[in-house]
Amino acid sequence: MKKTLSILMLTAGLSVAASAATTLLDQSIVGYSDFDSRIADFGTQRDSVTITTSGDNLLLSGPDVKFSTPVSGSGTRNNMTVSMVLDLSKLNTPESYTALFNAKGGSTSWGVGLNSNRTLQGLWNNGAYSGGPTTTTLGTEGTLTISVVTGESGTRIYLGDESAYYTAGALKFGNVDITQLLINAGMADAIEQLYVHDSALSQEQIGQLMAEIASVPEPATASLSLLGLAALMMRRRRA
Template sequence: MNKLLSTLILSAGMSLSATAATSLLDSSIVGYSDFASQTADFGTLKDSVSITSDDSNLTLSGITFNGYGANNRDVMSVTMVLDLTKINTPDAYTALFNAKNSSVSWGVGLNTDRKLQGLWNNTSYNGPVVDTPLGTEGSLTISVVTGDLGTRIYFGDSATYYSNSGLKFGNQQIDQILMDAGLAESIEQLYIHDSLLSQEQVGQLMSEIASIPEPATASLGLLGLAALMMRRRRA
């Protein structure tokens, strides 16, 4: 029984990856089903990504995060689940994530109206701006996709998105992704693709993300099963 209990406890730590082994999650270049752990459990290059932190940012590095599409335009998709209860409305535009190298940066931030807005070269871009402010309760999945036709911000599902054709770039190797330290703790899950996810793929990815149990739920379920089995044996 002790051996069985140990096995179930070990499985609690492994169940998250096993349960969520689906195609778009695995085809990411790096993915975190529990971003607070800073340990990637998905992605083709997950073992090469390092995370460092300082007072200003949490920085992902170690790989090239983007790919290339038509006309050598950079293509990239960043998808994250946000805990809205941990996001304070900023006093000034604040980057949620900033994908960059030494000469260019791209991403999305939160403005003083609590709306998501595009980022270009470390400052807010005039579009796209999400019409709906972030709520203050629950979780929200967003996906920010850039490529040949510009940038889209998907807001909660694949049918709701905001776009700007001018927010695009090419011939750049993105080798860092910075998360503002004040917003990083609100990120529950994070997935990065070096490809231009289609609207259909964004919907599929969001479905796969939604199927991942919270770490605490998966662990408690297995530990509860172990306790029940021990109780039945004593009886």
């Protein structure tokens, strides 16, 4: 009986993993379907990236890990995409602009932060980007998937799907490799999933990525499925 249960649970676990293994997620540098666990389960360098505490931030880094790449055929701009699923009920409204994530390479940094009115605004060299914030106020209930893409055409902040985005055309960087990704510790609890790509995903790819992210089963759901299967087998055994 124990052997049967073990086999079934292993099979179920492999099935869950297989269903979650989708193209763009696997092509990420690193991905967390359960960010709270701090265990990477997607990405080409998932085993090389570690999460440590650095002051008021969680720091993602690793030996020889680069989160960005130069634009093809040019060293003047770099490509990078950061996507995350936010639990809006856990996303604390700051008293002033606060970085949600800050991607760093040398003296250069870029990212996105949250304003005191719960709108997202680009970040440049540790401060709010002067190009202006998004105009959509984030709610306080449910979840929201965001993708922040930077490349040769500037930065786009996608909210929920590929059709809703804001553009900061001048927010871009080049001639530097992003080797660190800092997540504000005070906002980390609101992050359910996190994925980093070293490419500027297209609008179509963002739609595909968000669909793939939505298909990843929640850790609690996967665990309950396994427990339910085990309970069913035990019930049949007793009968």
